[in-house]
Amino acid sequence: MWKNIKNKWDHLFEEESVVPREDHSSKEVNRSSSMKSVETKMAYQYPKNNNQPIYQPKRTVTSERKAPVKDSNSDQKSTHTPFKVSHVPSPIHGFNQNKAAGNHNKLVEAAMEKSNDQTDMGLKSKEIKENHLEEVKEDILPPSPPVMEDEYIHSNEMKNTRETTQSSIKTGEKIRPINVIMTPRDKRKRREQQHQTNFKQQVEQVHQVQQVQQTHRTESKVTKQLPYHLLNDTPDFSVSEQTNWVNQQSETLQLTLNHFSIRASVVGATQGPSVTRFEIQPEPGVKVSKIKNLSDDIKLNLAAKDIRMEAPIPGKNTIGIEVPNDVAQPVFLQKMLESRTFQDPASPLTVALGADIEGRPIVTDLQKMPHGLIAGATGSGKSVCINTILVSLLYKANHEDVKFLLIDPKMVELTPYNDIPHLVAPVITDVKAATSALKWAVNEMENRYQKFVKETVRDLSKYNEKMEKMNRYEDKLPYLVIVIDELADLMMTSPQDVEDAICRIAQKARACGIHLLIATQRPSVDVITGLIKANVPTRIAFSVSSQVDSRTILDSAGAEKLLGKGDMLFVENGSGDMKRIQGAFVSDEEIERITHYVKQMAEPNYLFEQEQLIEQVNSSSEVDELYDEAIDFVLEYNGASASLLQRRFKIGYNRAARLIDSMEQDGIISGQNGSKQREILINRHDLDNLYS
CATH class of the missing domain: 3.40.50.300 (P-loop containing nucleotide triphosphate hydrolases)
Structure with missing residues (x-):
C-alpha cells in the first residue's frame, strides 16, 4: 500500500519536471517560426500599400476577418489626430445630417430594416452556399500565383477615386450617393423638384405656342393685305400748260387790283388738283373788307366760274383767292x-x-x-x-x-x-x-x-x-x-x-x-x-x-x-x-x-339677317303689350267689349277696338252681336293648350 502511494508521488514530480522542458522547446520552435515568418515577409513586402499581402482570400461568412499583420521593421509612424466627421455618405440619410432621433424616425428605420431583412434573406443564403463551395475549392486546389499588374492598376484606380472625392469635398461640390435608401422627406423634395421642372417646361411650351400664334396672326394680316394693282394706275399730266395759265391769271389779278386802286400785290400761287390759290399781301393801312367786296369784280376779270376768298389764310399775313383750274386733274x-x-x-x-x-x-x-x-x-x-x-x-x-x-x-x-x-x-x-x-x-x-x-x-x-x-x-x-x-x-x-x-x-x-x-x-x-x-x-x-x-x-x-x-x-x-x-x-x-x-x-359671318329684323318689327308692331292681360280679364269677366277694356285699362277707343279685333281673329271671342257683349268661345284650359 505504501509502495503504491510512493510510486504515485514520484510520478507526479516526474510530470512537473517534464512540463517546463516542453515549454522551453515550444519557445524555441516559436522563435524559429517567427524568424522564418520575418524572412518571408521581408521577401514579399510592397511599398506604400498599407503593408497588405497581394493575395487576399475572399471573405466568408463563417470565418472571422483577421487584422493585417504590420511589419515591426517598417518606418510607419503612428499619428494621433483628433476625431473628425467623415464625408462618406450615410446609407440611410445620404449627405444630409442625421438629426436627433425621434420616435417617428425609429419607427421608420425599424420598418425599413424589416423590409430589407425579408428581401435579403434569400441573397444571404445564396452567398453562404457560394462561399462554402469556394472554400472547398481553395482547400483542394493550390493557390494561384498573384497577379501584380491587375492589383497595381486597381490600387491606382482607388487612389484616383479618393483624390477626386477629396477634391470635390474641398471645392464644395455635392457628391451624389449611390444605392441610398431615400426617406419620405427626400422623396417629397424630389417630387417637388420634378413638379417645378415640369411646370417650367409647360410654361416654356405655352410661350412657344403664343409666339407661334402671334407670328401666325401677323403673317396672316400681312398676307391678307390687298394688293394695289386692283386699283387703276394714275396717268401723267402735263405741267407746262398749267404753269402758263397760272402766270397769266396772276398778272390779270394784279392788274385788277391796280385798277381799283388797292395797294396790294400778288405774292404767290399754289396750284392744286382742281383749284389754284393766289396769295395777296395788302400794304399796311389797307382794309381786308375792301378786297373782299371786290369778289364779283375779280371773278369777272379772271373769267372764272366761281371764286372763294379766305381772308386771311390761317397762319399767314396774306389773303387767299381760290380760282378753279382751267383743266381739273382727278385724284386717284x-x-x-x-x-x-x-x-x-x-x-x-x-x-x-x-x-x-x-x-x-x-x-x-x-x-x-x-x-x-x-x-x-x-x-x-x-x-x-x-x-x-x-x-x-x-x-x-x-x-x-x-x-x-x-x-x-x-x-x-x-x-x-x-x-x-x-x-x-x-x-x-x-x-x-x-x-x-x-x-x-x-x-x-x-x-x-x-x-x-x-x-x-x-x-x-x-x-x-x-x-x-x-x-x-x-x-x-x-x-x-x-x-x-x-x-x-x-x-x-x-x-x-x-x-x-x-x-x-x-x-x-x-x-x-x-x-x-x-x-x-x-x-x-x-x-x-x-x-x-x-x-x-x-x-x-x-x-x-x-x-x-x-x-x-x-x-x-x-x-x-x-x-x-x-x-x-x-x-x-x-x-x-x-x-x-x-x-x-x-x-x-x-x-x-x-x-x-x-x-x-x-x-x-352674319350676326343677323334683314328678314329677321323685318319679322321682329312686324311682330312688335302687331302684338299689343296689353293683349295678354286683356285676354285674362275677358276670361274672368266672361264677356268682352271695347268700352269694358277702355274702363279697365284706361286706354283709348281705337286701341281697345284693336284688342277686340285681335281676340276675334284668334277665336277667343265671338263676332259682333248688336249692342250686346261678345261671348267667350274658349276656356282657360283650351287657351293654355293653344299657346303651349
Missing part, C-alpha cells in the same frame, strides 16, 4: 393709299379722303373723328366719298379688326359690298329693318360697356390689349362702323326712333369702338336736327344750292361756292378751320375687283 385713290401718310399710322381706322390745295394727301382717323356727317346736293360726290372711306378701311384693316353695318335705302349704292367678311349683316335696304338695325347697335353698345365694367377698362383698345395678355383672343371685340347712305328716308318713316338711336350712339359709342357715318342730300333742319348736329362733330360738306344749307352743315358759308365732283370742305373734330379737299375717285370697276378679291379671303 391708288396714289393716296401708297403715300406714307396713309401707311405710317397703325390705327386700323385710318381713312384717305383726298388731296388738299397743295396736292398733299389728307388722311383722317375715325377714332379721332369719331362720328361724321356728309352732306351735299345730288351728284356732288357723297356716294364716292363713302366708297373711298370703305375701300380705305378694306386696305387698312383686317376683317377680324373692323366690322361694317351698311344701311342703303337707295338699294344700289352699297350693294357691291354684299358677302364680304367685314359685314355684320347683309346690306340693309328696308327702312323698317334699318330702324331695328340701329336699335341692335344700341344694344351692342350697352353690352360692350358691361364687358368694360367687368374687366375694369375704359375703352376698346385697352380691352383688346388685356384680352391679348390673358390669351383670350376669342373675346376680342372688333371696331364697328355704321354707314347710313341716306338719312332723309329714315327720318320720313320713323323720325323719333331714328333720331333717338342716332343720338344715343353718337353720345356714348365712341369709347366702345362704334363709329357712325351719316350721309344725306337734303341738309335741312328737319333731317339734320339740333341733337344730331351737336353729337356729330366732324362735317364734310360738298356743293350745296344755297348758303342756308351750308350754314346748316358747317355753321358757316362757303359750301355753296364749291365746284362739285368731289370738291369738299372738311371740318375736323376740335379744329375750327375748314380745309378744301379734292376727294379721291374710285370707279365701279375698281370696287368690283376689290370686293371680289375680299370675298375670296374669308366667308361672311
Whole structure:
C-alpha cells in the first residue's frame, strides 16, 4: 500500500519536471517560426500599400476577418489626430445630417430594416452556399500565383477615386450617393423638384405656342393685305400748260387790283388738283373788307366760274383767292393709299379722303373723328366719298379688326359690298329693318360697356390689349362702323326712333369702338336736327344750292361756292378751320375687283339677317303689350267689349277696338252681336293648350 502511494508521488514530480522542458522547446520552435515568418515577409513586402499581402482570400461568412499583420521593421509612424466627421455618405440619410432621433424616425428605420431583412434573406443564403463551395475549392486546389499588374492598376484606380472625392469635398461640390435608401422627406423634395421642372417646361411650351400664334396672326394680316394693282394706275399730266395759265391769271389779278386802286400785290400761287390759290399781301393801312367786296369784280376779270376768298389764310399775313383750274386733274385713290401718310399710322381706322390745295394727301382717323356727317346736293360726290372711306378701311384693316353695318335705302349704292367678311349683316335696304338695325347697335353698345365694367377698362383698345395678355383672343371685340347712305328716308318713316338711336350712339359709342357715318342730300333742319348736329362733330360738306344749307352743315358759308365732283370742305373734330379737299375717285370697276378679291379671303359671318329684323318689327308692331292681360280679364269677366277694356285699362277707343279685333281673329271671342257683349268661345284650359 505504501509502495503504491510512493510510486504515485514520484510520478507526479516526474510530470512537473517534464512540463517546463516542453515549454522551453515550444519557445524555441516559436522563435524559429517567427524568424522564418520575418524572412518571408521581408521577401514579399510592397511599398506604400498599407503593408497588405497581394493575395487576399475572399471573405466568408463563417470565418472571422483577421487584422493585417504590420511589419515591426517598417518606418510607419503612428499619428494621433483628433476625431473628425467623415464625408462618406450615410446609407440611410445620404449627405444630409442625421438629426436627433425621434420616435417617428425609429419607427421608420425599424420598418425599413424589416423590409430589407425579408428581401435579403434569400441573397444571404445564396452567398453562404457560394462561399462554402469556394472554400472547398481553395482547400483542394493550390493557390494561384498573384497577379501584380491587375492589383497595381486597381490600387491606382482607388487612389484616383479618393483624390477626386477629396477634391470635390474641398471645392464644395455635392457628391451624389449611390444605392441610398431615400426617406419620405427626400422623396417629397424630389417630387417637388420634378413638379417645378415640369411646370417650367409647360410654361416654356405655352410661350412657344403664343409666339407661334402671334407670328401666325401677323403673317396672316400681312398676307391678307390687298394688293394695289386692283386699283387703276394714275396717268401723267402735263405741267407746262398749267404753269402758263397760272402766270397769266396772276398778272390779270394784279392788274385788277391796280385798277381799283388797292395797294396790294400778288405774292404767290399754289396750284392744286382742281383749284389754284393766289396769295395777296395788302400794304399796311389797307382794309381786308375792301378786297373782299371786290369778289364779283375779280371773278369777272379772271373769267372764272366761281371764286372763294379766305381772308386771311390761317397762319399767314396774306389773303387767299381760290380760282378753279382751267383743266381739273382727278385724284386717284391708288396714289393716296401708297403715300406714307396713309401707311405710317397703325390705327386700323385710318381713312384717305383726298388731296388738299397743295396736292398733299389728307388722311383722317375715325377714332379721332369719331362720328361724321356728309352732306351735299345730288351728284356732288357723297356716294364716292363713302366708297373711298370703305375701300380705305378694306386696305387698312383686317376683317377680324373692323366690322361694317351698311344701311342703303337707295338699294344700289352699297350693294357691291354684299358677302364680304367685314359685314355684320347683309346690306340693309328696308327702312323698317334699318330702324331695328340701329336699335341692335344700341344694344351692342350697352353690352360692350358691361364687358368694360367687368374687366375694369375704359375703352376698346385697352380691352383688346388685356384680352391679348390673358390669351383670350376669342373675346376680342372688333371696331364697328355704321354707314347710313341716306338719312332723309329714315327720318320720313320713323323720325323719333331714328333720331333717338342716332343720338344715343353718337353720345356714348365712341369709347366702345362704334363709329357712325351719316350721309344725306337734303341738309335741312328737319333731317339734320339740333341733337344730331351737336353729337356729330366732324362735317364734310360738298356743293350745296344755297348758303342756308351750308350754314346748316358747317355753321358757316362757303359750301355753296364749291365746284362739285368731289370738291369738299372738311371740318375736323376740335379744329375750327375748314380745309378744301379734292376727294379721291374710285370707279365701279375698281370696287368690283376689290370686293371680289375680299370675298375670296374669308366667308361672311352674319350676326343677323334683314328678314329677321323685318319679322321682329312686324311682330312688335302687331302684338299689343296689353293683349295678354286683356285676354285674362275677358276670361274672368266672361264677356268682352271695347268700352269694358277702355274702363279697365284706361286706354283709348281705337286701341281697345284693336284688342277686340285681335281676340276675334284668334277665336277667343265671338263676332259682333248688336249692342250686346261678345261671348267667350274658349276656356282657360283650351287657351293654355293653344299657346303651349
